[in-house]
Amino acid sequence: LRISLFVFFEGITIGYIKLILNFLNKQPFQITAIFKHFYLIPKYMALQLIYYCSMLPSFIFILYKFPYSISDYGTNFNQYIADIMQNLSTAISDEITGQLSFAFFNTYDVIILSALSVLPIIYILHFWCAQLLIIDKNYSIYQALHISYQIARPVKYTFYIVLLLISIATISMFLGIIFFPFVLIGLTMIYIIMIQYYKYLLKKI
Numbered sequence: 001l002r003i004s005l006f007v008f009f010e011g012i013t014i015g016y017i018k019l020i021l022n023f024l025n026k027q028p029f030q031i032t033a034i035f036k037h038f039y040l041i042p043k044y045m046a047l048q049l050i051y052y053c054s055m056l057p058s059f060i061f062i063l064y065k066f067p068y069s070i071s072d073y074g075t076n077f078n079q080y081i082a083d084i085m086q087n088l089s090t091a092i093s094d095e096i097t098g099q100l101s102f103a104f105f106n107t108y109d110v111i112i113l114s115a116l117s118v119l120p121i122i123y124i125l126h127f128w129c130a131q132l133l134i135i136d137k138n139y140s141i142y143q144a145l146h147i148s149y150q151i152a153r154p155v156k157y158t159f160y161i162v163l164l165l166i167s168i169a170t171i172s173m174f175l176g177i178i179f180f181p182f183v184l185i186g187l188t189m190i191y192i193i194m195i196q197y198y199k200y201l202l203k204k205i
Contacts, residue, residue: 007041007045010041010044010045010048011035011037011038011041012034012035014037014038014040014041014044014135015033015034015035015036015037015038016034016191017132017135017191017195018033018034018037018135018136019031019033019034020188020191020192020195021132021135021136021195024192024195024196024199037135040134040135040138043134043140043141043144044131044134044135046141047127047130047131047134047141047144047145048131050123050127051120051123051124051127054119054120054122054123055119055120057116057119058113058116058117058119058120061112061113061116062084062113065109066080066084068080124158124162125152125155125158125159125162126148126149126152126153126155127145127148127149127152128148128152128158128162128194129144129147129148129151129152129198129201130144130145130147130148131144132194132195132198133147133148136198150204151201151202151204152201158197161193161194161197164193165190165193165194168186168189168190168193169186169187169190171186172185172186172187172189173186
């Protein structure tokens with residue numbers, strides 16, 4: 001059921017992005033159109049799988065340092081991540097807990113995890129346009145990756161955009177605790193900025 005819901009919401013996300021694309025391109029659009037692009041899910045999720053593969057070394061290292069308990073979490077991976085973040089937050093705020101935690105997760109571990117994170121960061125900087133190309137142009141996976149690599153340079157500008165998007169996401173999440181629609185507003189702003197930058201990069205073709 002969790003997987004089915006995940007796939008369904010991925011389809012909704014694709015439709016929502018397509019809706020924003022049509023709006024920014026001044027093309028006709030209907031709200032119901034968000035349910036009409038589920039056929040793009042296989043290619044869209046294939047690109048996500050490639051990204052997840054780039055994260056695999058980091059993920060394996062995290063599992064090694066923080067063992068995943070099937071009995072405690074089942075398939076609820078989000079709760080596993082939330083618990084890790086909570087433990088780190090507690091370790092930072094509490095000196096004794098921090099000493100115990102950082103004896104287990106020390107500076108060398110931070111260096112190793114940072115090094116392992118380079119691969120997914122490189123993927124994001126070079127291939128973040130690929131999923132938009134599939135949604136917008138219905139390209140093949142190879143075409144989307146190839147064109148994304150061509151247009152997403154120089155990556156330093158993409159890096160600045162990513163920092164901006166992370167800032168918006170962080171602010172909207174905190175505001176969303178107070179009033180949930182702020183999360184949706186922040187998400188829409190992120191998509192609009194991404195798509196506008198994507199349209200600018202497309203001019204390179």
